[in-house]
Amino acid sequence: MSEESSEQPAPQHSSDEELIREALKAEVRLLPLKPGVYRFFDHEGHIIYVGKAKALRNRVGSYFTQQAGHSAKTQVMVKLIRRLETTVTATENDALLLEANLIKQHQPRYNVLLKDNKSYPYLHLTTQHDFPRLALYRGDRKEAGRFFGPYPSVHAVRNTLKWLQKIFPVRQCEDTQYNHRTRPCLQYQIHRCGGPCCDRISQEKYGAIVAEVVLFLEGKDKQLVKALQQQMWQLAEARDFEGAGRIRDRIAQIKLIQEKRRLNLTGHVDLDAMSIAVEGGQTVVQLFFVRGGINLGNRAYYPDSRGEEDVSAILQAFINQFYLERPPPTEVLIDRELPEQELLQSALSERLGKRVRLHRPERGEKRSLVAMAAENALQSVRQQQAGQVQNRVLLEALQAEFNMPEQPSRIEIYDNSHIQDSEAVGAMVVFGPEGFIKNQYRKFNLEASGAADDTARMEVVLTRRFKRLKEGDEANWPDLVLLDGGIAQLNTALRVAEELQLSRGDVLFCAIAKGPERNAGREQLFLPDMTEPTILPHNSPLLMFLQRVRDEAHRFVIGYHRQKRGKRQTQSALDAIPGIGPKRKKALLHTFGSVRGVSQASLEEIAKVSGFSMELAQQVLEHLGVEQGSG
Template sequence: MPPKPVIADNPVDPGLIEEAARLPHQPGVYIFKATDGEVLYVGKAVDLKNRVNSYFRSGQGATVKTRALVARAGHLEYMVTATEKEALLLESSLIKRHRPRYNVVLRDDKNYPALRIDPREEYPRLTVVRRFERDGALYFGPYHSAHSLRETLKILNRAFPLRQCKGKKPPPRQRPCLNYSMGLCLGVCAGKADKEDYRRIVDEVILFLQGKADRLQAQLKERMESAAASLRFEEAALCRDRLRAIEEVLERQHIISDRFNNQDAIGIFREAGETAVVVLFVRHGALVGQRRYRLGDLPGDTPEILSGFIQQFYSKEHLIPDEILVPQPVAHRDVLEEWLRDQRGRRVPVRPVRRGTGKSLLELAHRNAKEFLKSERNDSEKTERILSQCCDLFGLPRKPHRMACVDVSNIQGRHAVGSVVIFVDGRPHPLDYRRYTVKRKATPDDPNMMAEIVERFLEEERDQVSRLDLFVVDGGKSQLNRIRRLFVERGLETGLPLIAFAKEREKDLGGEGRGFYEKVYLPGRRNPIFLTARPEVLHLLQRLRDEAHRHAVTFYQKRHRRDLVASTLDAVPGIGPKRRRLLLLHFGSVEAIQQADVDALAAVPGIPRPLAASILEHLSRLEERTEKPPAFGDTESQSEES
């Protein structure tokens, strides 16, 4: 048998070269697959035959990643398209579906917050969103920091008193809400707001968020002077307060461009088989934030990587800017710009910049990418050290790169829920979090409640279980022994290591007093392991446990509020079992009733109009007492109740 062809000292499957030789000279998408069928790489080409065969002519000039890709590939597939643009769209779809290890795959699934306002509503309001949709509303952002967005929103609400109640229409009230009394709302819910005044405030907010603060300041100053001259001192004071609030927001912004347009500057840094990319967001001339990605070692040169990154980054729900700045020309630039124009609705140039403010911005992005990669390497080395300590300390067969932790939340057994959270390489992986409602127990019994959660997780998430390196139980010996019996029943006692992590009282050193100590219990071991001498391992387990606790508690609060709201229907005068059943059958849920207006409720047979208004008023008051806004950073894509 003749030896396999060699490319840069790596053997290549001869069948792969034969398949590449049969490719047509047409645009399309090609897929490198391993012998077991795993998708390794998805690429697009104007000429499939020329592009794919270039992999086998690279010789010593090929990158390490390209040589590894070709050496590992055992099969080649392709799909012909009519145009290069169609190839780009198909490539993007396949990358999202298969997430190949040699492609640019953005694994940061966090959606950064933005402000949304819909001018078409009768009384528009500002809301914080993490998904951008083509629904006719106006979106402003994204903001890299949820804290900075909250501070900005707080100032805007103080200066521009738009309504803050939920829903497209404010729920009717006999008395206005607390925000009205504090001067933060015009009292729309109680019919105290003038539509023209409200619309003028909406226009001012939009003008400010669009970066036209100078025009808005001139208008407010003119109105203030006019009101003062006409002895309308209250109106003049309002204009003065808004001017001060605008100045306060502007002082927080870092103005870096006098063009006052929207730009994204992409910086890239490659070193020692690693690639880091940083995107700086400039909105109306102000630097508002950044996003950072560690992409690893990728095949191809920098223009190809930049092209693939832009394609992946803007295929999500990102707000596409007026222009995208890049450090050097990107591959397939014309196709990318055509695709971006289709996404945004108008032209979006992708241009390299070599001088001026744009160059300074790109240099800043490059420096941030370099520092980010350095920081990530240091974090990776530290994580590997901590995982090695876990392996030695707990006698694990391998490093716990993927860990799970289970916790339950209830009060005297009521509304009991549980959660399972996943950490990958010491970091939360929210997409794999799971929440469950305890169904078998209604009395306090943490070990058996936890066993129910774990049993359902093992049954429903077999793929996740097979990839786990360590399972952590939040509790002591009783929880550990109960989950261990479950593992034995499932045949997992040897395949999946199990530990329990507990905070328990223990005599202090010297035998005086009692303090709380963190302990780890291992199956089959009588005495626990104290982690006082291993602070890094202790900190990792604490973060894992606290995240499981937070996830369970937030689900408990959500479920408890929902049940509390449902029961309040019975407290509304005039609502009995029959009318409650009619409302729930008509709307489907209490949440839908809350979002309805008086006319919709009155349309239900047996619900007169005064009763409809009374229902909405009761639900609104309950929502004010019980609802707490979720913390910024909470992931919306987590699994709901199983």
């Protein structure tokens, strides 16, 4: 916003700052010489920094007594400190863990932040089942069975499943579907499944295939190939040349795949290899996942360094936060020494429950792997820079085209979605100089709003959003708001701005409408105080940029709408029965396959399901009977 809020506290005068500094120093002198975590607060009561210490008094005191040796970022931070809090811990390892948790919870402005907090996908083998299922799994890994991974992305897991099915015909269907099949599915017909659901394969033979899958995923492919070769010769000696030929082909496929994935490492090692690159203010950490000597893939991370200049300190903070909720492997390779490497290694070992080796390899295969990570990190940071340069050029063009006083630093794009007014939703995506800011996307549920059409729904969305901004989220105030729609959406936005007493200088609204016959490339731009819409040349880079951000909002809102619609479509008559929650509903469908299967079951069969009594079983049948009779 162009003006400072009148409610902001007045800045501290120098005499006040001196008094605060002396009070903080006095408080520091009372701190214990024990390990723990400290938190610095600004004048608004916000946590601006979280740190850990081996001796709290010495570490916290250094901020106020050794300022000449601090970086520029730290000197600015110290001037903002108005209050501090500490937590004493039993060990320095406990302090390191608590520090990572507090940083994740509060996102302090002067801490290095890991912006990616997604759980990693695994391959899950349901070993408790007579005919185990192999499938993608994402979550806390509390379910029974074997887990293989982690993989860097869902795409990597799906690719792995795709070629695994070609070699090992293990089922991937849900247990509910498996329990109620009466004939084999297409996967059986194309030799991607052994058909255990219809007794087309014995449990013993299926178990042997599962054992082969486990060997393969554990990286013991040489042991697997040797066993398959023995089977092949046995079949050949028995003159079953067709069976021997099938095994020969499987061996060839296994060798081909593993040649592409196996690294030149000694043994079946589990390790992560990472390297950090910092260039032009951008920070990238490239991480390679290796399990059982097999390269599962790599991924780039973009931690927010918050002005931190020590690259080793950034990498150390990244590692501490990255393995906060992910089990580390037994070996982590890094490209440089860390300030507190032994402490971090001890903390990782404690989290895993066995020794973790954190080190920088000096020679050999592992050094080559780190060098490969370094090369990828440098490439990633340069791609990021190139993208930001392109973004700046486009934002400058946008500023000139829309006659804005400054280059926009935050653009919010809004769109709505529904089918015949059902499951109406809205969404907002955000774009800045660094690209799309996905952790600031927002969804709006409009089912209870009573809005009758798209313009009314847009009014609801914008009213909710700007009320929240005015109530305290002004740090995320947009410079430009783009609306998917035409002049009606623009007028709606201007009406909301007037009702909320927003000035024209606070935010610029623009509506983007598709051209005649919804022709992409002839979009019309509607701006306030303009009698005619602006139409950019069809090959204009600015038009392509506006189409891209508009399409991203469309993609996001469509995804949310499909999610809600899918949830409604999966609801059943069981949801309306008192006493039947998600767990009991899941148990019924798992046992009987469908609502129809439940309705055809006897009272005694339902009562045998876990969590059901005869009384509840009777209630289920009565309710389903009423529904069927009323239809």
